[in-house]
Amino acid sequence: MAAEISISVQAAGFDPGAEYQHLRSGNYVDGATAMFVGNVRDFSPAESGEKNPVAVLELEHYPGMAESALTDIARQAAARWPLGRVRVIHRFGPLTAGEEIVFVGATSTHRQSAMDACAFIMDFLKSRAPFWKKEIGEGAEAGSWVQARHSDEDALKKW
Amino acid sequence: MIKVLFFASLREQLGCDGLEAEAAGIASIEELRGKLAQKGSNWQSALANELLQVALNQQLSNMDAAIKDGDEVAFFPPVTGG
Numbered sequence: 001m002a003a004e005i006s007i008s009v010q011a012a013g014f015d016p017g018a019e020y021q022h023l024r025s026g027n028y029v030d031g032a033t034a035m036f037v038g039n040v041r042d043f044s045p046a047e048s049g050e051k052n053p054v055a056v057l058e059l060e061h062y063p064g065m066a067e068s069a070l071t072d073i074a075r076q077a078a079a080r081w082p083l084g085r086v087r088v089i090h091r092f093g094p095l096t097a098g099e100e101i102v103f104v105g106a107t108s109t110h111r112q113s114a115m116d117a118c119a120f121i122m123d124f125l126k127s128r129a130p131f132w133k134k135e136i137g138e139g140a141e142a143g144s145w146v147q148a149r150h151s152d153e154d155a156l157k158k159w
Numbered sequence: 160m161i162k163v164l165f166f167a168s169l170r171e172q173l174g175c176d177g178l179e180a181e182a183a184g185i186a187s188i189e190e191l192r193g194k195l196a197q198k199g200s201n202w203q204s205a206l207a208n209e210l211l212q213v214a215l216n217q218q219l220s221n222m223d224a225a226i227k228d229g230d231e232v233a234f235f236p237p238v239t240g241g
Contacts (some may be wrong), residue, residue: 028161038241059240060167062233065217102241108202122241130233131240132167145168148210148237 003078009061009071011093014103023085023105030084030107033115034124036110042097044135044146054135058143059092059101062130066090077106077120081113088121090131096153123155161191161226166235172205182228188213189222191232210237 006022008014016037023033043051074086089103104121107116127148136143164177185191196203213220214233226232 016160061240062164062214062217062235065214065233068217069219086184127238129240130166130235130238132212132236133239134167143237146239148239 003083005074006087008089009066032111032114033107035105036118038052038102040095040099056136057095060132061092073124077117081117126152139143162231164233
């Protein structure tokens with residue numbers, strides 16, 4: 001049976017506990033639920049090893065394509081593993097330290113499938129979904145765009 | 160017409176989030192990029208970035224992809240979400 005896939009790209013926050021309940025509600029087939037939550041840090045690691053303070057993380061996205069890219073990635077995961085439900089949430093707009101920025105949840109009959117699906121979706125999301133982060137410090141400076149890392153692209157090779 | 164969009168640091172470099180380009184005489188994204196680069200030195204340097212990514216009708220694409228009237232083409236730097 002095809003997996004139930006639910007994607008949200010939103011400015012509003014979300015409740016990971018409520019998302020877990022949605023993944024589990026009436027679901028007596030899948031014995032495994034894996035979830036990943038990404039949170040905003042209050043610093044940016046500098047090459048020198050120092051930590052630059054970040055007051056606000058501004059998330060820009062490509063409306064329309066962001067939703068379709070996440071749906072496509074979730075469908076690829078559902079084609080690879082026997083998933084029951086898949087839920088992906090990605091926020092945009094200004095976010096402050098500690099806030100949830102991304103949620104990936106998957107249910108499956110077995111734990112490895114659920115965990116692999118979450119890791120796969122996060123890896124592809126980071127290199128294929130049109131979102132960009134801008135770190136804004138404590139002062140009045142304009143902020144700086146987060147640069148893509150080679151390690152993110154390399155992470156795709158294991159799949 | 161071809162709808163052209165720019166995102167993130169590229170949008171800031173160009174001071175422009177999008178425009179419409181005449182489709183006549185533009186057969187590929189690479190040709191569109193070349194035409195846009197003629198708009199000024201900042202356009203030329205920003206669009207020459209070898210890491211620049213492109214989407215055609217909201218699907219990741221390649222610079223050599225063919226385009227036609229009515230298409231939506233977006234240029235942007237490597238993505239950093241998640």
